[in-house]
Amino acid sequence: MRILVTGGAGFIGSNFIHYWLKTHPGDQVINFDNLTYAGHQESLQDVEGNPNYKFIKGDITDFTIVKNVMSGIDTVVHFAAESHVDRSIIDPLQFVRTNVLGTATLLNAALEAKVKRFHHVSTDEVYGELGSNDPPFTENTPYSPRTPYSASKAGSDHLVRAYFETYGLPVTITNCANNYGPYHDPEKLIPRFITNLLEGQKVPLMGKGENIREWLHVQDHAEAIDLVLQKGKIGETYLIQGEEKTNMEITQMILRILEMGGSMIEYVGHRLGHDFRYAINGDKLKALGWVRKHNIKDELPKIVEWYKQNEWWWKSLKSGRPNIDRSVQQSYEPKH
Ligand code: NAD
Ligand code: DAU
Numbered sequence: 001m002r003i004l005v006t007g008g009a010g011f012i013g014s015n016f017i018h019y020w021l022k023t024h025p026g027d028q029v030i031n032f033d034n035l036t037y038a039g040h041q042e043s044l045q046d047v048e049g050n051p052n053y054k055f056i057k058g059d060i061t062d063f064t065i066v067k068n069v070m071s072g073i074d075t076v077v078h079f080a081a082e083s084h085v086d087r088s089i090i091d092p093l094q095f096v097r098t099n100v101l102g103t104a105t106l107l108n109a110a111l112e113a114k115v116k117r118f119h120h121v122s123t124d125e126v127y128g129e130l131g132s133n134d135p136p137f138t139e140n141t142p143y144s145p146r147t148p149y150s151a152s153k154a155g156s157d158h159l160v161r162a163y164f165e166t167y168g169l170p171v172t173i174t175n176c177a178n179n180y181g182p183y184h185d186p187e188k189l190i191p192r193f194i195t196n197l198l199e200g201q202k203v204p205l206m207g208k209g210e211n212i213r214e215w216l217h218v219q220d221h222a223e224a225i226d227l228v229l230q231k232g233k234i235g236e237t238y239l240i241q242g243e244e245k246t247n248m249e250i251t252q253m254i255l256r257i258l259e260m261g262g263s264m265i266e267y268v269g270h271r272l273g274h275d276f277r278y279a280i281n282g283d284k285l286k287a288l289g290w291v292r293k294h295n296i297k298d299e300l301p302k303i304v305e306w307y308k309q310n311e312w313w314w315k316s317l318k319s320g321r322p323n324i325d326r327s328v329q330q331s332y333e334p335k336h
């Protein structure tokens with residue numbers, strides 16, 4: 001099988017390619033990625049010599065190149081996106097361009113190339129935020145995105161479904177929780193906090209750390225996508241559940257692993273439109289046979305160790321970047 005992975009140089013895409021080459025050694029994997037600030041070919045340097053792996057640099061909004069790349073492809077797994085909520089607050093149009101127009105461009109090319117499956121990777125954030133006592137999201141929860149990032153991902157999900165309903169393109173969609181694992185860009189909560197502490201800097205915790213996210217190991221995510229490709233029903237959406245934790249719980253876990261105390265926390269303002277809580281009911285995927293194999297309490301020490309051992313991967317990324325915190329944070333207390 002020839003599988004096209006878009007955004008394969010990003011966090012989840014690179015982990016997915018590692019997973020796929022290991023578990024499906026007879027398949028050819030084509031990684032199509034534009035290498036934005038979030039794309040790191042270094043994450044795949046160990047598979048560069050694999051004859052079943054090929055990298056093609058290009059933009060998913062460029063129909064000419066997308067059409068060429070799509071030719072002869074059996075399955076598309078679409079990760080490429082602008083993925084960081086804080087950046088979407090500063091530059092929403094870039095998110096609309098990549099996430100909406102880019103997805104539409106891929107869908108058009110996939111239709112022309114008659115691919116056998118177009119799998120779209122999306123997020124729980126499309127459902128908006130939950131209060132403390134609200135029931136978790138299900139596949140039937142109405143869309144209610146609240147940030148430019150989640151609104152652009154919602155737009156992409158709608159387009160994927162529309163290509164199924166209108167043209168019969170064989171699609172599946174997964175919407176998942178916050179991932180954690182190796183090769184996670186240090187702009188996101190867990191790797192940012194680990195690398196800050198490794199460099200002796202404080203960690204900027206928004207509010208009082210009361211916001212809640214669900215955490216999913218990137219390997220469990222890869223297995224879930226694999227299962228949906230094998231057993232998922234065409235045209236359907238599957239949610240991929242993680243484990244609920246407050247940001248303070250995550251921060252305390254990291255501090256304990258590194259034997260540091262609460263004085264390393266710097267309390268900062270919430271991001272604009274900061275969603276309070278996400279939570280997922282994963283029963284539909286579990287009915288296909290998916291089981292979450294990792295839990296964050298056992299895995300976080302391994303992730304901390306990975307960042308200790310792989311400074312070569314993250315140090316230069318981190319040092320070259322402007323701090324965007326002030327532009328995205330509000331100074332007043334949010335409603336929760
Ligand atoms: P990431 O930001 O780490 O990687 C995105 C990749 O897409 C990068 O390699 C980048 O170079 C590439 N890319 C961006 N614009 C492109 C373009 N125009 N053309 C081609 N390539 C382009 O993202 P991630 O965290 O790995 O997330 C992957 C997908 O999973 C995204 O669609 C995201 O919305 C979704 N998702 C992520 C999480 C999470 O916790 N990280 C959770 C749920 C869903
Ligand atoms: O829920 C899935 C989503 O998870 C994905 O769709 C996104 O692509 C991914 O980036 C992630 O979004 P979040 O906004 O939840 O992730 P982030 O790591 O940016 O923030 C997690 C929480 O931590 C959030 O409540 C904000 C808070 N935070 C984040 C950073 C970067 C801080 O308190 N301080 C920080 O410096």
